[in-house]
Amino acid sequence: MALIPPAEGYVRQPQVDAAVSAHTLLQNVHGLNITVGKTLTVQDDVTIIGALGSAAYAATTAFDTAGLAAAVQSNLNSHTGNTSNPHSVTASQVGLGNVTNNAQVILQSSTPGAQQTGHINVSGSIISGALAALTTSAESWIGPSSTAGIYFKSGNVGIGTTNPQGTFHISDGTALSSAWNLGAWNKLIISNNSNYTNLSMDVAGIEDYRPVYMGLKSRGTTASPSAVQNNDQTLSFLASGYDGSAFQNSAAVDFYVDGSVSVGSVPQRISFVTGTTSINRTERMTIKNDGKVGIGTTSPTNLLSLGGNAARTIWMERHTTANTQGNSLTVQAGGATAAATDKAGGQLILKPGVATGTGEAGVTLQGCVAGGSGTGDNSFQDMVKVLGNKLGFFNATPVLQQLKADHNNWATTADVVAALVNLGLFDLN
Numbered sequence: 001m002a003l004i005p006p007a008e009g010y011v012r013q014p015q016v017d018a019a020v021s022a023h024t025l026l027q028n029v030h031g032l033n034i035t036v037g038k039t040l041t042v043q044d045d046v047t048i049i050g051a052l053g054s055a056a057y058a059a060t061t062a063f064d065t066a067g068l069a070a071a072v073q074s075n076l077n078s079h080t081g082n083t084s085n086p087h088s089v090t091a092s093q094v095g096l097g098n099v100t101n102n103a104q105v106i107l108q109s110s111t112p113g114a115q116q117t118g119h120i121n122v123s124g125s126i127i128s129g130a131l132a133a134l135t136t137s138a139e140s141w142i143g144p145s146s147t148a149g150i151y152f153k154s155g156n157v158g159i160g161t162t163n164p165q166g167t168f169h170i171s172d173g174t175a176l177s178s179a180w181n182l183g184a185w186n187k188l189i190i191s192n193n194s195n196y197t198n199l200s201m202d203v204a205g206i207e208d209y210r211p212v213y214m215g216l217k218s219r220g221t222t223a224s225p226s227a228v229q230n231n232d233q234t235l236s237f238l239a240s241g242y243d244g245s246a247f248q249n250s251a252a253v254d255f256y257v258d259g260s261v262s263v264g265s266v267p268q269r270i271s272f273v274t275g276t277t278s279i280n281r282t283e284r285m286t287i288k289n290d291g292k293v294g295i296g297t298t299s300p301t302n303l304l305s306l307g308g309n310a311a312r313t314i315w316m317e318r319h320t321t322a323n324t325q326g327n328s329l330t331v332q333a334g335g336a337t338a339a340a341t342d343k344a345g346g347q348l349i350l351k352p353g354v355a356t357g358t359g360e361a362g363v364t365l366q367g368c369v370a371g372g373s374g375t376g377d378n379s380f381q382d383m384v385k386v387l388g389n390k391l392g393f394f395n396a397t398p399v400l401q402q403l404k405a406d407h408n409n410w411a412t413t414a415d416v417v418a419a420l421v422n423l424g425l426f427d428l429n
Contacts, residue, residue: 165189179246215255232257234268249278258289271298360388362398396424 158164201211275281294300296307420426
């Protein structure tokens, strides 16, 4: 019987030429782990597999069985620890043919010490390092470049900018100068140099589905809010323009609490403000919580009230189409209910302002009197005047009702003529 040296770490084949006893076979294989209980008769070549090693040996000389076991274990460890895909297995062979080969990164959790695994796919490159670094680095990118990524800097987040000026800043990449007067109170900034900057909210659905911009205001804190109070400002839309040196906040639409607040009731008013600077801008119109509108006054007492500190004129502008007459303006009182029986319409009442003491007020109706042919503007003249309890026509001074001193006699023609003259209805000249 002869032992044929095998390749390292594999099988040794003792060749048995004739029947031998188990004791003789055990001597020939020199220490192989074979348990022999009886005489072993070998009629042909026998392959004996055991914990074999690679020690050099002659066909009939002894070899180190401990060395053989260590070599096999070493080879096994080397193979199982090989992560370079030694058998060239493809993704499709394990059912992952459509999965991209992306690197895994670590996402930092809000809980200290906790992590979350995930994948980030970046065209042309793979992010090196864990995203957890974002929480410890003052400045860092997620994305391939400064124009196509998200930038973190000192607690601010920028998209398209390496220098976010607010908590969240979306930019076209153009830097903002100090003139833009941005401060810590700026939370959302959208800046670009194109024709429009749109903030779009798109909704589709039934009749009451719509985009909603909501401003929530309380006193106290966000953790422990308390009720607002009268004249607290609840929301503001501010418009500012650059004058070549600085921005001027000269127009705004403001919302205020407009009365006493109770559970289930917060009355509010809307204020429209214009001017040339933030210093001289003035409220021009207000809409109170009860629907009353004030122009030039913050305290309207009627549906539409004008401020009384200056003379006011309500009119239609002149027609802008060349060589065209003006359009009519109709002021009409309310009519009776449709199909009502014998019901009067509402009265159109023109009233002057309230007078006190010996003062009096009236109403004047003017007409635009025809002039000579041409393009010049014609003048207005008083045609009817009511002053207190007096009346006058054709620019005549209003007079009291004409009374005859002698009630026992009929008025003469002269009396009537005198009354018509006083009223301005008759001219003796």
